[in-house]
Amino acid sequence: MTIDKAKLKALAEAATQGERMAEKCAAGIPHVITDEWDLAEVHVTTGANPMADAEFMAAASPATVLALLAEIERLEKFEDWFVRLDQVEQTLSASFKAERDQLKAENEALRKDAKRYRFLRNQHWPVAELAVVCNPKVSVKLGHDCPSGDRLDQQVDGAMIRGASHD
Numbered sequence: 001m002t003i004d005k006a007k008l009k010a011l012a013e014a015a016t017q018g019e020r021m022a023e024k025c026a027a028g029i030p031h032v033i034t035d036e037w038d039l040a041e042v043h044v045t046t047g048a049n050p051m052a053d054a055e056f057m058a059a060a061s062p063a064t065v066l067a068l069l070a071e072i073e074r075l076e077k078f079e080d081w082f083v084r085l086d087q088v089e090q091t092l093s094a095s096f097k098a099e100r101d102q103l104k105a106e107n108e109a110l111r112k113d114a115k116r117y118r119f120l121r122n123q124h125w126p127v128a129e130l131a132v133v134c135n136p137k138v139s140v141k142l143g144h145d146c147p148s149g150d151r152l153d154q155q156v157d158g159a160m161i162r163g164a165s166h167d
Helices: 005-014 050-059 062-121 149-162
Strands: 021-024 030-033 038-041
Touching (some): 005 062, 062 149
């Protein structure tokens, strides 16, 4: 059901204001009155409850309708706020997932580097395929391979695969 809130508001604002009550007139017919005069007699078909209809009409005064419309408007603002909050949460969630994935990748790279370091640390130079040499310009003769950077990573990875660790 769609409610034309603007039309309902205009009707409530144009209607006679004031307190209302339902009562039966001298002829026993329920009607709705304000403080000063009758507003309407309630005519109903068979099976309806005329007094309940009159009581409802009295309760649904212009002031009540305006208050209900104001409450609907207030709640719609909250609904808009919750929609925006949900959008922000989804954006943050995607951002956090991307950051989490980046941190996982960085963590994996650090684990790999740590594994390489532990491998090199455990090498014994007299029997190892790879070993760390201090002061290589003095200790290593020309013609020997002293890899560094990515080449060293490749050499360590190859030696690890071949199982060249000698603990």
